[in-house]
Amino acid sequence: MDITQIDLQRIKIPLKSSFATSFGKVTEKDIIIVKVISGDHTGYAESVAMPYPIYNEETTGTVWHMLETFLIPQLLEKGIQVPEDVSEMFSYIRRNNMAKAALEMAVWDLYSKKNGQTLSAALGGKRKEIEVGVSIGIEDSIETLLAKVEGFLEDGYRKIKVKIKPGWDIKPMEAIRKRFGDTIPLMADANSAYTLKDKELLKELDQFNLIMVEQPLAHDDIIDHAKLQVEMKTPICLDESIHSVEDARKAIEIEACKIINIKVGRVGGLTEAIKMHDLCEKHNIPVWCGGMLEAGIGRAHNIAIASLGNFTIPGDTSASSRYFHEDIILPEVTLSKPGIITVPDTPGIGFDINNNLIKKLIVNEASFKRESVFR
Missing domain, CATH: 3.30.390.10 (Enolase-like, N-terminal domain)
Incomplete structure (x- = not known):
C-alpha cells in the first residue's frame, strides 16, 4: 500500500x-x-x-x-x-x-x-448481524440504576453489564434480580476493584446467576484470578490483564478465567485481536467485544471484529445515542432490531465521517x- x-x-x-x-x-x-x-x-x-x-x-x-x-x-x-x-x-x-x-x-x-471489501469480510467475519448489550455505570441510587435497566431491557439489549465496586456490588445485583427476575442476561464488571481478601464477598455474587464477573482482581493479575475461579461458580472474565495472545494463552493454561473480553485498543490492534479470537476458539473460551466509550469510528471497528464466529456473547457496542447527542459518523450506529446491529455491507468501516x-x-x-x- x-x-x-x-x-x-x-x-x-x-x-x-x-x-x-x-x-x-x-x-x-x-x-x-x-x-x-x-x-x-x-x-x-x-x-x-x-x-x-x-x-x-x-x-x-x-x-x-x-x-x-x-x-x-x-x-x-x-x-x-x-x-x-x-x-x-x-x-x-x-x-x-x-x-x-x-x-x-x-x-x-x-x-x-x-x-x-467490508472491514468485517477483510477480518474474516461471517455474521451479517451482531447481538449487543449495554454497560451501566455506578449510579447515585438503586432506583436510578433500576430505571436505566428497565429502559435498556425495553430497547431489547441482549446483555446488561453493571459496574461494581466495594460498597456497590451485592445490593445492586440483588435489586436487579428482585425487580426483573433471574433470567435477564446480567453481568458485573469490577474493573480491578477487589483483592483476594474480598473472596467471600465475591462468592456472594454466585447467587445471582450472572453471565460473568469481569476483572474482579488486579489489572495485571492472572494468578489470583485462577485461585478465585476455583472457588466461584460464576465465570470470571478477564479484561485489563490480557494485552496479547500470549497473555491469553497463559491465562487459559492456568484456568484463570472462563471468558475473555477482547478490546482491540487494549491488545494492540485488529491483527492481535484475530489471533486472540482464534486461540480462544481453539480452547472453547467464548469471547466478546468490550467497549471504551468509543465514538462512531471506534464503534464501527468493534462491529466488524464482533462479526467473527467466536464472539458468542453480546458486546458493549450499543447505539450511538446511548452516549452522544451527535456522533462523528453518518449514519449513526443504531439498533436494526431489538438488541441487534446490522454489520455494514459497504467497503471499509461502512460509515461516512x-x-x-x-x-x-x-x-x-x-x-x-x-x-x-x-x-
Whole structure:
C-alpha cells in the first residue's frame, strides 16, 4: 500500500450523561482520530485511551506522542503490503498498545476500502448481524440504576453489564434480580476493584446467576484470578490483564478465567485481536467485544471484529445515542432490531465521517506527509 499521508485530529466530545466506574467519573470522551491516506482512499480509526492513566498506563497525550514521534514516521518510511505488517513493524516497541492499535486499525480500514471489501469480510467475519448489550455505570441510587435497566431491557439489549465496586456490588445485583427476575442476561464488571481478601464477598455474587464477573482482581493479575475461579461458580472474565495472545494463552493454561473480553485498543490492534479470537476458539473460551466509550469510528471497528464466529456473547457496542447527542459518523450506529446491529455491507468501516461535527470539536491536529517527514 502506498501510504502518502497520515493526519491526526484530537477532539473532545461531551457525553449525554456522566459515566462512573470504580476508576472515577467521565463526562466527555477525549479522542484521537487517525486518518491514513493512499490515493483516493482514506482509512479511519480512533484511539480509545483516556486522558488519565487509570485504565492502563496510556493516555491521550502519550498516544499522540507515540504516533507523531515513533509510529507514523516509521510507517511512512518503511511502508507495508498488508495490515498485518503493521503489528510486525512495531513488535519491538514495548506496550503502547492503544497507540499502535489506532494506527493499525486505520490501515485495516484503508486496506479493505482499496480492495472493495467490508472491514468485517477483510477480518474474516461471517455474521451479517451482531447481538449487543449495554454497560451501566455506578449510579447515585438503586432506583436510578433500576430505571436505566428497565429502559435498556425495553430497547431489547441482549446483555446488561453493571459496574461494581466495594460498597456497590451485592445490593445492586440483588435489586436487579428482585425487580426483573433471574433470567435477564446480567453481568458485573469490577474493573480491578477487589483483592483476594474480598473472596467471600465475591462468592456472594454466585447467587445471582450472572453471565460473568469481569476483572474482579488486579489489572495485571492472572494468578489470583485462577485461585478465585476455583472457588466461584460464576465465570470470571478477564479484561485489563490480557494485552496479547500470549497473555491469553497463559491465562487459559492456568484456568484463570472462563471468558475473555477482547478490546482491540487494549491488545494492540485488529491483527492481535484475530489471533486472540482464534486461540480462544481453539480452547472453547467464548469471547466478546468490550467497549471504551468509543465514538462512531471506534464503534464501527468493534462491529466488524464482533462479526467473527467466536464472539458468542453480546458486546458493549450499543447505539450511538446511548452516549452522544451527535456522533462523528453518518449514519449513526443504531439498533436494526431489538438488541441487534446490522454489520455494514459497504467497503471499509461502512460509515461516512461527520466532518462538520469533528471541526467543531477539534482541540489539536497535525498532518504528516512522506516527503516532508523524510526530506
